[in-house]
Amino acid sequence: MEHLLGLLSIHVQKGVNLAAKDILGSDPYIVFRLGNQTLKTRVIKNNNNPVWDEVIHIAIFEPLPIKFEVYDKDTFSCDDEMGDAEFDIKPFIEALKMRLDNLPDEAIIATVKATRTNCLSEDSCITWSKGKVVQNMVLRLRNVTSGEIEMQLGWINVPGSKGLK
Template identity: 35%
Template sequence: MGDVVGQLKVTVLQGKRVAVRNLASCAPYVAIKLGNQTAKTKVIWSCLNPVWNEELTCSIIEPVGILRLEVFDQDRFGEDETLGHAFLNLQPLALETKGGFGAQASVKEMKIRKIVPASDNCLVGDSFISCVNREIVQHVCLRLCDVESGQLELKIKWIDLPRTRRT
């Protein structure tokens, strides 16, 4: 296993048009996975357009990998059902963090790089990596795969650890 180089703060903002699997109700939550780390949001009951606004944190270990997300419908009596999954390659975010933009930026907000929908991500549209108040941030809207509908909106922030800060 590689070295821990920072923290990834994933704010799961909201879901849109989450697929319906149970006619009685829908109780979606999001599970994120980075390497062997997992974290989950709270369950939002009876909602197809849930708003979580919840921050989940994972350690970033080199080599930087793929952020995987899965939306589930919590079932009170049986196994939770999947409502789709998505993924995002974190390598572009890692490259911009290594570029040292956070330490150099004197403006309040600066777009650093544009990421377009591709085979290594589930982006709905273009996404920008920005330096906001000296922090590297990416806002993304991901389409859920292997399901008839659904999207997730996230804000991803890379935090260098003090002992691993790059210059």
């Protein structure tokens, strides 16, 4: 039996310059997958620059990469794929394990460099913000002409869980 480490909080902020899949624009939503967990954002109608401002929580049993796909919601046919990406949560988990506190607000704990092998479109900073460790990231979608997703990671300790050691 795997032991729960805690909950990864993903604040899905917005999409930027998503590919148009329909004449009137796309109706995008995001599907996050980790193990047997599948979580979806709501659909934003007719918008290639959607603002979700939505928080989802994924149970973390081990620090595996989080995969997600962006889809265009269609009424009369299968939803169109609008790209996909994945991100590694290991650097974020390692920053959490440092058990930092009393840092100045917005202090940078670590920086994850954007490379050809990850989906980051710019360097991603893990910071101490309002008493918590957070990571802001802009992810470039793969398998599509254009599109980025902006999000922020946070962490929720779950009472009775294994926690981070």
